[in-house]
Amino acid sequence: xxxxxxxxxxxxxxxxxxxxxxxxxxxxxxxxxxxxxxxxxxxxxxxxxxxxxxxxxxxxxxxxxxxxxxxxxxxxxxxxxxxxxxxxxxxxxxxxxxxxxxxxxxxxxxxxxxxxxxxxxxxxxxxxxxxxxxxxxxxxxxxxxxxxxxxxxxxxxxxxxxxxxxxxxxxxxxxxxxxxxxxxxxxxxxxxxxxxxxxxxxxxxxxxxxxxxxxxxxxxxxxxxxxxxxxxxxxxxxxxxxxxxxxxxxxxxxxxxxxxxxxxxxxxxxxxxxxxxxxxxxxxxxxxxxxxxxxxxxxxxxxxxxxxxxxxxxxxxxxxxxxxxxxxxxxxxxxxxxxxxxxxxxxxxxxxxxxxxxxxxxxxxxxxxxxxxxxxxxxxxxxxxxxxxxxxxxxxxxxxxxxxxxxxxxxxxxxxxxxxxxxxxxxxxxxxxxxxxxxxxxxxxxxxxxxxxxxxxxxxxxxxxxxxxxxxxxxxxxxxxxxxxxxxxxxxxxxxxxxxxxxxxxxxxxxxxxxxxxxxxxxxxxxxxxxxxxxxxxxxxxxxxxxxxxxxxxxxxx
Ligand code: MFK
Numbered sequence: 369x370x371x372x373x374x375x376x377x378x379x380x381x382x383x384x385x386x387x388x389x390x391x392x393x394x395x396x397x398x399x400x401x402x403x404x405x406x407x408x409x410x411x412x413x414x415x416x417x418x419x420x421x422x423x424x425x426x427x428x429x430x431x432x433x434x435x436x437x438x439x440x441x442x443x444x445x446x447x448x449x450x451x452x453x454x455x456x457x458x459x460x461x462x463x464x465x466x467x468x469x470x471x472x473x474x475x476x477x478x479x480x481x482x483x484x485x486x487x488x489x490x491x492x493x494x495x496x497x498x499x500x501x502x503x504x505x506x507x508x509x510x511x512x513x514x515x516x517x518x519x520x521x522x523x524x525x526x527x528x529x530x531x532x533x534x535x536x537x538x539x540x541x542x543x544x545x546x547x548x549x550x551x552x553x554x555x556x557x558x559x560x561x562x563x564x565x566x567x568x569x570x571x572x573x574x575x576x577x578x579x580x581x582x583x584x585x586x587x588x589x590x591x592x593x594x595x596x597x598x599x600x601x602x603x604x605x606x607x608x609x610x611x612x613x614x615x616x617x618x619x620x621x622x623x624x625x626x627x628x629x630x631x632x633x634x635x636x637x638x639x640x641x642x643x644x645x646x647x648x649x650x651x652x653x654x655x656x657x658x659x660x661x662x663x664x665x666x667x668x669x670x671x672x673x674x675x676x677x678x679x680x681x682x683x684x685x686x687x688x689x690x691x692x693x694x695x696x697x698x699x700x701x702x703x704x705x706x707x708x709x710x711x712x713x714x715x716x717x718x719x720x721x722x723x724x725x726x727x728x729x730x731x732x733x734x735x736x737x738x739x740x741x742x743x744x745x746x747x748x749x750x751x752x753x754x755x756x757x758x759x760x761x762x763x764x765x766x767x768x769x770x771x772x773x774x775x776x777x778x779x780x781x782x783x784x785x786x787x788x789x790x791x792x793x794x795x796x797x798x799x800x801x802x803x804x805x806x807x808x809x810x811x812x813x814x815x816x817x818x819x820x821x822x823x824x825x826x827x828x829x830x831x832x833x834x835x836x837x838x839x840x841x842x843x844x845x846x847x848x849x850x851x852x853x854x855x856x857x858x859x860x861x862x863x864x865x866x867x868x869x870x871x872x873x874x875x876x877x878x879x880x881x882x883x884x885x886x887x888x889x890x891x892x893x894x895x896x897x898x899x900x901x902x903x904x905x906x907x908x909x910x911x912x913x914x915x916x917x918x919x920x921x922x923x924x925x926x
Contacts, residue, residue, distance in 0.1 A: 373693045374783070375686040375774075377419050380486050381411025383685065385903070386719050387482060390726060393894050395479075399472045403479045410461060410486040418450075418457070418490035423784050425450035425492070430585075430637040432627045443624040445585050445637045454487075454494035459532035463487055464502050468525040470737070477733030481674050481726065488675050489682035492635035493791055497534040497583035499671030503664035504535035504590050506736075508609070510663050511652040516609050520588055536589035536612075537664055538641070540580035546804045548592065548658055549602030552576055553643060555593040573621075573645045574608065582798075584624060584639035587612060590664060592657040593648070605657030608648035621645040632790025665799065669756040670732055672799045673725035676759035679792050680718040683770035686785070687711060690774055701773075711773065714766050716910040721759045723887035724880065728755045746819040747826055750812040751883070753805040757873075758880030760796030767792040806872035809879070813857075820857070824850060827883060830890040838905050839889050842912030846889070849882040849917040856919050871922035881916045 381387065391400055391407075428448035436442050447455075462469065466480040480502075488495040505524040508517050523533035543550035553576025574593045581589070588611050598604035614620055621644050628638040652660055688711060691701040701707045731748040734740040740748070767789045771778030778785045796802050813819050827850060831843050853875060860868040860875075888911060892904035 372777075375690040375693070377415035377685060377689070379408065379411040379416075380414040380490075380685070381407040383415070384411070384486075384681065386681075386722055387485065389895055389899060389901070389904070390722065390891065391478075391482065393891065393898070394726070394730065395472075395475050399475050403472065403475075403482075406461065406479075407482055407486065410483050413457065414486045414490040418453070418487075421450050421453060422490050422492060425635075426782065426784055426787070429634050430627065432624055432637070432639070434624070441623070443619055443622075445624065445627070445639070447585060447637065448635055450492060451494055451635050454491040455497075455532070455534075456529045458487065458491075458494060458498055459527055459529040461487070462527045463498055464505065465525045465527050467502060467733075467736070468505060468521075474730075474733040474737040474739050477736060478726065478729050481670070481729040484671065485674050485678045485681070488678040489788075492787070493633045493675070493794075494635070495671055495675045495678075496633065496636050497536075497586060499668040499675075500537040500583065500586070500664070501534045502671065503537060503667035504588070506667050507590060507607075507661065507664045508651065511607075511660070513609075513651055516649065516651060520609070523587070533587035534583060534585075536581055536583060536586040536591075537661075537668065538578040538581045538589050538591035539661070540578065542577060542579050545580060545798075546801060549600070549605065551592050551594065551605055553578070553591070553593040555595045555606060555608065555648065557595075558647065572608065572648050572650065574610070574643045574648050575645060576643050577625075578641040578643065580628065580638060581641050582636055582638050584627075584637050584641065590651065590661065591648070592661060595654050598655060602658030603656055606654050607651040607657045607660040609651050610646055610648035620647055631793060632787065633794050634787075634790075666752050667732070668799050669752050669805075670725075670728050672795055673721075673728060673755045673759040676763035676792070676795045677718060677722045677725050679788060679795075680714070680721060680763050680766040680770075683767045683785075683788050684711065684714050684718060687714070687770045687773040707773065710769065712906070712910060713914065714769055716907040716914065717762050717766050719904065719907045720881070720884035720888045720911045721762045723891055724751070724755045724884045725759055727883075727887060728752055743818075743822045743825065746812075747822040750809060750819040750823055753800070753808040753812060754876055754880040754883065756799065757796070757802045757805040757809075757876055758884065760802060761877065763792045763795050764789070803873055806876040807869065809876045810868065810872055820854075823879065823883065824854075827886040830886040834889045834893045836893055836896060836905065838902075839892055839908055842885055842889050842908045845912045845916050846882050846886045849878050849885075849919075852917050852919050853878050853882070856922060860922075871919070874918045874922040878916065878918045881918070885912050885916055 425448050431446045433444045463483050467477050470476050484495060501524050505521050508521055523531055526532045539548050541551045553574055555572040555574050558571045558573045591608050592605040593608055594605050623642045625640040625642055694701045728751050731744055735748060771785055771789055777783050834843050860871055888908040892908045895901045895904045
């Protein structure tokens, strides 16, 4: 009897030619020399110890114990062994801290995203609490609230597992996850607590239900609530900071009602909470909560994109390894032209998505160090939703197809493969669905189109460096898609808001995919010249022929 060898992983950094080539182009060689050992180490963990633990932890899920034996309400969540190890490794390897220590200035964010990209696929979405923690640190630092910055940021950015805190991001309520302005949680000033606090700190008590709070084991949360008497809508909400437990470890007037029973991300303890007088502090101002929490959203959207490309990469790494070990009809799968053609398509989608996600990381790093001009600021604002929605769609398609590359084994739970698809499916949903982000992209365009101009300039600059004949066709595809997007936008605006909104998804995906192709062409040209490597060129040609302009159907509706 012949037994099939399971797919295996090597060092996930050393094996990743896309990541390594990108870093060689984008990071000065002395910086890369310094950070590379951390990536090699994370690549080793991700393909070795963490991956083995992930497979062993497959059937474990977090549990909620609401009562102890003596009738006390305790609401204790136990994480699985994988997540407990992931938390320690994340702290020790500075997966949040790297972006804040700023050892390499604006390259620190790219370094952090590379670490997160390697770490994510082996830890069953432990990137969720890390993303929210990162977003909370960024939001607090931007708020100028000295007391909260001093209190929380050193914990959020610590490398010491004993000191490290994670943060929740409590937005979603029964009224909805997209239309956050409908939130019903009320904030009442607490005069007693305020009197006993440090000068300048005003305490509030929150009352309401939070319906979808990811990673409910965090030490703190940033959340939205409506100070009593404030108007309806997002502007009437305020941004609050709270600590979940008191010095004795008791929840501060929070009950954990239930853990969600979700399709995927089953290691993430996503909870329904009731706040019944939970002490909280204003982060900045008593209104404009949606605007004030936006920095957090933009950071978690970056993590969403990085997580998407990391799951695409993982599914291809496994499928590729399998192709070298699985025989059918007389040869290995790796010798079957059709099988390898299918994997090459997945690789092209993944490479394209990778370059867009890491461009947003690059721009975020520039914004954080002040090395960004107005044009790039507008570009970052527009590209963040475009990147999140485009990669969110790509990851589901790529991982689904990668599972098919295993035949029936891809559909069998104890291979560990189906979990990839279930986890991928959350990425187009949370942090803003595809449609909500398409509308956010319209918001980012604004009325004057300066953000759109910034995007066109950026794409044109990419294409200006592309002169290899094999890249001429994909470059023309980018230009044609952009030209079409410009004319479609003008027509849609004339036709009115319903037409503009109806086409927003196709418009956004067209811009997202066209930008990805331009970035891939630029990298392919560089790789030919500096690495004598035509792999990215092949990926660009393949991706360019895989549906870039999705606007045609929208035209007919105008
Ligand atoms: C694996 C990695 C990821 C891990 C994630 C883990 C955990 C997931 C947990 C969650 O899912 S938390 C919930 C996530 N929820 C969302 O992402 C909400 C989706 N809905 C939206 O994004 C809506 O567009 C939004 C709630 C923002 C719309 O609300 P409003 O009240 O209609 O907002 P409005 O009036 O358009 O905007 C208010 C202000 O915020 C405006 O600024 P001004 O006051 O100056 O005019 C907007 O420009 C600004 N704004 C909105 N979105 C922004 C933004 N500014 C910058 N960036 C943005 N993204």
